Amino acid sequence: MARARNIKPGFFKNEDLSDLSPHTRLLFIGLWCLADREGFLEDRPKRIKGELFPYENVEVDKCLQELHHAGFIIRYEVDGERFISIPKFKDHQNPHHREAASKIPKPEIGKDKPRAVTDQGMAQPQDSLGLSSEIPCLGSDEPTKSRADSLIPDSLKLIPDTTTTDSKEQHKSVVVVGGRDLQVFNSVIDQYKHYFNFDPNPTIMQLLHSYLDDGLQMDMLAWVMRYAAEKGKAWDYAKGTLEKMFVQGVRTAEQAEKANLEFQQQQSHKVVPIRDSKLRVDHLPASVQWQMEQERAGAFQSRESPRLLRDDPELMGMLDRMRRSRTTGS
Structure with a gap:
């Protein structure tokens, strides 16, 4: 089952990776998603192709060997079965704590050392890879630096895998x-x-x-x-x-x-100011405001001789002066 993993900006600037084909670089990212929490997976090119390149014609076995020769992965055998290890996987990934433990057999250290697999499935000399001593039996006697170390870590917070749980x-x-x-x-x-x-x-x-x-x-x-x-x-x-x-x-x-x-x-407690309008009704006398409200409500329409605001010259003069004052700003 594929899992969500992290990819850092340093990946795209890695000079060693730039020497590999685009499909090989994409395959390397895909292997992170297929690997278990310790960076191991089965070396089954056909199944890997089906998971990562279902719609493309990609020679996955050839790409895996390119990554192997470049030192970004290790292809090895245990009891006749082939597996892949991704060096420094734990340095660049932060698997979810609920992710299942690895069930992939690790390279055995001792007399029966695992063999690094070539294109023909033959064993290569163990000191020919120049890999780090993370897996001691796959590398020279002197610890060497893996090209996987050149994936420069950054300060980004690693994001754990998303899993569905009860x-x-x-x-x-x-x-x-x-x-x-x-x-x-x-x-x-x-x-x-x-x-x-x-x-x-x-x-x-x-x-x-x-x-x-x-x-x-x-x-x-x-x-x-x-x-x-x-x-x-x-x-x-x-x-x-x-x-x-x-x-x-x-x-x-x-x-x-x-x-x-x-x-x-x-x-x-904030005071909301009253918005200005053409006529500041709140500045008129209370009696005038009441009469204007009554007019708007139609309270005087039922009278035979209704008395309106415009019928009172004094009030109309006051209203006219207020309108002129507002227009002139004085």
């Missing part, structure tokens, strides 16, 4: 924040999926891990995700809330609850 296996705790229960998971994947119902993409996971590296607590992530979900919003809304609070120094769910409460209190 809800009973999900590790979570419940904390009380603001008088309410908050479900906090140990995994950012489980935390995200709990509130947004699907797994986060690698970019979101990388961002979440970077916040954790900067001191943000997991319960804070749970709080902003719940805050967005309760408003019917998606991750972008939670991200905006998280960034605003992070700049303010908020790192825990308790701090987030307090900051949100203070914000709501400020909003409730």
